[in-house]
Amino acid sequence: MSSVPELKATLTLPQTAFPMKANLPQNEPLRLARWASLQLYQELRNAGRGRPVYLLHDGPPYANGPIHLGHALNKGLKDFVVKSKTMAGFDAPYVPGYDCHGLPIEIKVDEKLGRRKLDMPVPAVLEACRAYAQKYIDLQTEQFQRIGCFGRWENPYKTMARPYEARTLEAFYAFLEKGFVYRGLKPVYWCIHDRTALAEAEVEYANHTSPSVYVRYALTSDPAAISPALAARQIFTIIWTTTPWTLPASMAVAFHPDFEYVALDCDGGVYIVANELAAKVIADCKLRSRKDPAQPGSQGDIVARFKGAVLDRATFQHPFLERSILGVLADYVTADTGTGAVHTAPSHGADDFYTGERYGLDPTSRVDAGGHIHVDPAAWPLATPPAWDGMNVWKANPVIVAMLEERGALMGGSPLEHSYPHCWRCHHPIIFRATEQWFISLETPMKRADGLEISFRQLAIEEIEKVIWDPAWGKERITNMIATRPDWCISRQRIWGVPIAVFLCESCNQPIIDPAHNRKIVDLFEREGAEAWHTAPLETLLPPEAKCAHCGGTAFRKETDILDVWFDSGVSWLAVCESDPDLSAAYKAFQKGDGPRRDHDVLYLEGGDQHRGWFHSSLLTSVALRGRAPYSHVATAGWTLDEQGRAMSKSLGNGVDPIDIANRMGGEIVRLWVASVDFREDTAASENLMQRCAELYKKLRNTFRFLLGNLSGFNPETDKVEERELLPLDRYMLARTRELAEKILAWYEQFEFHRIYQALNEFAIVDLSAFYLDVLKDRMYTFAPTNPARRSAQTVLWQITEALVRLVAPIMSFTADEVWEHLPKVEGREPTVHLARFPKPEEIFSGDPAPVLAEWERLFAIREDALRILEEERKAKRIGKALEAKLVITAEEGGDVLLLKYRSSLKDLFNVSEVELVTSIDLQEAVRTNPTEANADGLLVSHWGSTWLPGHGRKYLYRVDAISASGTKCARCWNFMPDLSDYGAWQNVCGRCRSALKEMDIDPPAAEPPIERAIP
Ligand SMILES: [Zn+2]
Ligand SMILES: [Zn+2]
Ligand SMILES: [Zn+2]
DSSP states (O other): OOOOOOGGGGSOOOOOSSOSSOOHHHHHHHHHHHHHHHTHHHHHHHHHTTSOBOEEOOOOOBSSSOOOHHHHHHHHHHHHHHHHHHHTTOBOOOOOEEBOOSHHHHHHHHHHHTTHHHHSOHHHHHHHHHHHHHHHHHHHHHHHHHTTOOSOTTSOEETTSHHHHHHHHHHHHHHHHTTOEEEEEEEEEEETTTTEEEOGGGEEEEEEEEEEEEEEEEEOSOGGGTOGGGTTOOEEEEEEESOGGGGGGOOEEEEOTTSEEEEEEETTEEEEEEGGGHHHHHHHTTOBBSSOTTSBOOGGGEEEEEEGGGGTTOEEEOSSSSOEEEEEEOTTOOSSSSOSEEEEOGGGOHHHHHHHHHHTOOOOOOBOTTSBBOOOGGGOOSSSOOTTTTOBHHHHHHHHHHHHHHTTOEEEEEEEEEEEEEETTTOOBOEEEEEEEEEEOTTOEEEOTTSOEEEHHHHHHHHHHTSEEESTHHHHHHHHHHHHOOOEEOEESOSSSOBOOOEEETTTOOBOOOHHHHHHHHHHHHHHOTHHHHHSOHHHHSOTTOOOTTTOOOOEEEOOOEEOHHHHHHTHIIIIITTOTTTHHHHHHHHHSOSOOGGGOEEEEEEGGGGTTHHHHHHHHHHHHHSSOSOSEEEEEOOEEOTTSOBOOTTTTOOOOHHHHHHHTOHHHHHHHHHHSOTTSOEEOOHHHHHHHHHHHHHHHHHHHHHHHTTTTOOHHHHOOOGGGSOHHHHHHHHHHHHHHHHHHHHHHTTOHHHHHHHHHHIIIIIIIIIIHHHHHHHHHHSOTTOHHHHHHHHHHHHHHHHHHHHHTTTSHHHHHHHHHHSOOOTTOOSSGGGSOOOOHHHHOSSOHHHHHHHHHHHHHHHHHHHHHHHHHHHTTSSOSGGGEEEEEEEETTSOHHHHHTGGGHHHHHTSSEEEEEEESOHHHHHHHOGGGOOTTSSOOTTEEEEEOTTTOSEEEEEEEEEEOSSEEOTTTOOEESOOEEETTEEEEOHHHHHHHHHTTOOOOOSSOOOOOOOO
8 A cells, every 4th residue: 555645855955066064174175186187277267368467476475484374364365366367267376485594494494403514614514504494394285275275386486496496696786887886984784693784674663671871971072162151160061871881982972062061060060961951961970960979960050052063073081992082963862861961972873973984083893793892992901801801792881880880881781671572583682893894885876767866765755656555554655764774784794695796806896797707607696506605715716817996906706695585585586587587478568568557567565674675675676676666566465463462472372374274174165264354454373263264154055055955856958947027025135146247347446355255144144044045945855857947047146156256256266166066967068167267247147137136126125124023923923824824915006016016025025825916095194094003203104105216306205004804725735825735645735736746747646545356
């Protein structure tokens, strides 16, 4: 005996192999392997051939550790740009790079080698540095790929690669030959811990406690020359310093020529200080009045007033050295702190140095690379060296202060906490130290394109103007930096880098500048690497007939300094964009162009600190060597912070490791997080925010699953419904999708990824899940699969899925590709979504979406009212579920146009069993005569609404009532229908369902099992 089949089984429920559970940590690596086997990056290049090129030039991360969240944000954003440009129809190659030279790696290798390093030849140490960098290049390469970033990962650029090193040297020679480079003694930022000069960009400010001391210097020149009132008196000036260790280098005391200075007649001497600072000096140094030593000094003790200018070339006695100290004038002297008399040590300060140059003072530094002070024998003729001789500057501070006190020169002092420069590598406080360094002069004269001669600095500033800075404040920031920066100190006293490969004359210290010879050294680097500079004997590198152009000298030595790493990465436009066969044609076309052009765009996208780093050094090298900026567009990202706005650090334990997230939640979640933040601002990240992205991911995934499930049995080739034949609701959804696509495409152009993220969420959750997919259930499940109304919905679901999967692919690269594989088969479909193009809005919906959307906006306003009323009636228990309800909409005559036009869609729109439309001529009257139903503004009550009709110029009233639906619940579709009857053994089946079953060729089971007869 067969049982009656279930009526439920005749419904067409969603069906798809696209799994609900993503298992990203397990499945993403499989997808990465698939992309690798497709040679996807190469396929993208093949597909891009002949298209306009969009060049995002990668700023190289430093290869000395695993990636952190800042890297993930940086590379994630770049990947969004590259993928969206590709799908928008550009050829967007992406060659990732790595910054390899420099201190952090050299220091790590030093630590590892320990004392062994002393016995190792330089090339062996360099080899160890190279291996160290390569280890992290390999690791980072794997990690960037793990989070789904596309690029030429099998062949990235590396600043330590031989051809790159050769190009770097070539760029240096070009600077040298064009006259930008000079050698000079100058105070530079100096890290005594790392024993090297530092660039501006390598300095960070942090609080530091210094001993602040007041020291008196006795006047040795004629006091009457300053003021007759001072004749024959014992005169001092008082200086104030926070670096007592620089006192052995004290050469002068600077006064402001225009300030008023006063001489205070105090117990113990007459003291010259700036008038404005006198009260503070009296207090800090506890000066007593000479007239009445019980009283503090005061205005009454002033015995002379004079301009600082009169102190020019006065002389003083150094407080503990046999050295005459010169009175000098300088207008950087301020009246904010100190005494107005400024201790001047030309070897330890930039201002001091230039003042010293004007007065011919000795700038020789007696502080060595490790920060040890050595005594100046000329100023210390005593046989016993002072206690501070050979001491580290920080240790010397208290010793020098004690010596001042012992000699009666210390007038006052206390510890001072202030903002002080620190080394950004090792975080130790740094010093200024005059050393012989190589510089690029920002004042080098250059010719502008129109022939006008301007300085290198000025040309760089003019080139900034031609670039798009995003956000716009970047322009002012970099302009100010270029305008005020000192000359670029490009030499470092280390070994892991590109040597400044020049020969210096032993007698006059000048470099040999010979382009033909330089070319040979570049070739040598290209063949054997920078190591050759250290290994090849001088004679083999230098022709025997070499002669110094300055002094005729014939003895030379090799320079052993290396180039600043910012010079290395700063020439990447030359070493990579101009030289790499995959990029050079497009880059050269860009260089020929003038200003930003869409088809010759070159984008640099890095953190905002690169205005003083890579954007800065790249601009300078390109302007100097090519006369133009290396980029047309610069975008910057903020810092990644925790939810409280604090930097991520090990000690706070607030770090978010992108690879850990990828391994636990999925690389896709890291990508969604990148898309979720407004990257131009500082961005927040935490485990919590990652979880939120993961929850959103589930919703998006389920939406895709529902879309795919409803496409089962749909063959676009045979089942697609023409746009003009679609049901109105379906047409509306297409118009809405077109509108979304237009917005998203524009946002990709503007790098507004967080807006895309928000719009996608809203579309998936509000438009699809909460509305369209919900109201479609009736049609999708109960109609015959081939019913034209159902095909209409499927056509639209298919179009939406096809559009969405492409629009999200740059961000949700893994999942979009998975969805792609589950789409209905189409002839000629690309093997992966990443080879597909963005949808064209007009292909989603051919008409102008605006009028359609405007009409539906009115209908949605009525829907809002209807849902509210259904809810109220349900609460009052007058009706049950929405499908048990019927809506009666009474519209004012003339105001019912839209309702009539979309009459057939109203049941779906409101998701009820029935909608009845009534037209009334006297609704206005009804409101007037029924004031109890009117609300505060006199028009609307819960059942009343009004709407503007486009083009009608006035508001029309309508009224919505919810009542119980007539009819009975259909056992199959659960709608309340008037025409239920039995269908075979199935009871209570509505007419609509009966015809659906007929369409599906499903015969009803017999009402009674047939009586079996015995066959005779
Ligand atoms: Zn340091
Ligand atoms: Zn010479
Ligand atoms: Zn039914």
